[in-house]
Amino acid sequence: xxxxxxxxxxxxxxxxxxxxxxxxxxxxxRRGFTVTLAxxxxxxxxxVRLPAPPSQVRQDYHPECEAxxxxxxxxxxHASFQCLAVAFYLDRDDVGLKHFSRFFLLHSHExxxxxxxxxxxxxxxxxxxxxxxxxxxxxxxxxxxLKAMQDALNVEEHINQSLLDLHQLATEKRDPHLCHFxxxxxxxxxxxxxxxxxxxxxxxxxxxxxxxxxxxxxFDKLTLGDGDKKD
Numbered sequence: 001x002x003x004x005x006x007x008x009x010x011x012x013x014x015x016x017x018x019x020x021x022x023x024x025x026x027x028x029x030r031r032g033f034t035v036t037l038a039x040x041x042x043x044x045x046x047x048v049r050l051p052a053p054p055s056q057v058r059q060d061y062h063p064e065c066e067a068x069x070x071x072x073x074x075x076x077x078h079a080s081f082q083c084l085a086v087a088f089y090l091d092r093d094d095v096g097l098k099h100f101s102r103f104f105l106l107h108s109h110e111x112x113x114x115x116x117x118x119x120x121x122x123x124x125x126x127x128x129x130x131x132x133x134x135x136x137x138x139x140x141x142x143x144x145x146l147k148a149m150q151d152a153l154n155v156e157e158h159i160n161q162s163l164l165d166l167h168q169l170a171t172e173k174r175d176p177h178l179c180h181f182x183x184x185x186x187x188x189x190x191x192x193x194x195x196x197x198x199x200x201x202x203x204x205x206x207x208x209x210x211x212x213x214x215x216x217x218x219f220d221k222l223t224l225g226d227g228d229k230k231d
Contacts, residue, residue: 058126062173066127068166069118069178074132075162076115079155083108085137086148097216099224100145104152107193114186121181145216146204153197160190200224 087104090097119129142148163186170178203223207215 055126055128057124060175061125061127062175065166065170065173065175065178066122066125067130068169069122069127070130070132072159072162072166073115073118073122073129074134075159076111076118077134079159080108080111080115081134082137082155083111083152085140086142086152089141090145090148097145097220099220100148103224104148107152117185121178125177145220146201149197149201149204153194153201156190156194156197160194163187163190 083104087101087108089095090104091101122129139151142151163182167179167182167187170182200219200223204216204219207219
């Protein structure tokens with residue numbers, strides 16, 4: 001049994017260091033661990049790292065579910081960035097839609113919390129959190145509040161499909177815990193948010209807010225701001 005970390009000091013007086021290093025590298029590849037070479041003056045050394053030991057809490061947790069959970073967490077963070085970009089664009093002095101801005105800022109925080117919840121679940125199940133590259137928003141300026149809502153709706157529908165795919169995978173891999181987690185904390189919440197966004201898009205289209213700044217202002221103040229009663 002190899003220990004978690006083996007240190008080999010290679011002395012040039014005993015043999016040629018390059019021969020010993022080559023031997024250790026070959027042994028590492030056969031055993032499935034990584035060799036990291038570190039040299040100090042007068043004493044070359046090779047450091048061999050073994051893979052991390054398996055989790056003690058992992059049980060019936062399929063690697064595909066683990067990977068899909070990490071992918072969906074990255075998607076939630078992308079949605080958070082998208083909402084954050086919209087929120088601060090709409091809060092600009094030349095746009096001035098403060099209730100639109102607050103609406104998107106709250107949902108940015110919600111997506112961030114959902115990503116954190118997924119990572120917490122990953123640890124509880126004995127998986128390993130893996131951070132992916134987070135895509136930035138495709139644009140950082142929007143023509144109107146309507147366009148911002150439409151873009152957000154597209155992102156949320158993509159997230160919903162990812163959740164459905166994750167739930168289907170959990171079902172196929174017979175993971176009732178993951179299924180329950182998604183059913184109670186994500187799927188219904190996501191559908192409700194999509195319905196809310198779709199309703200806002202419909203109203204903005206009917207009022208012609210993209211062409212009428214007054215209609216957009218009234219929607220911002222009376223619908224999203226609820227007549228400023230909540231301010």
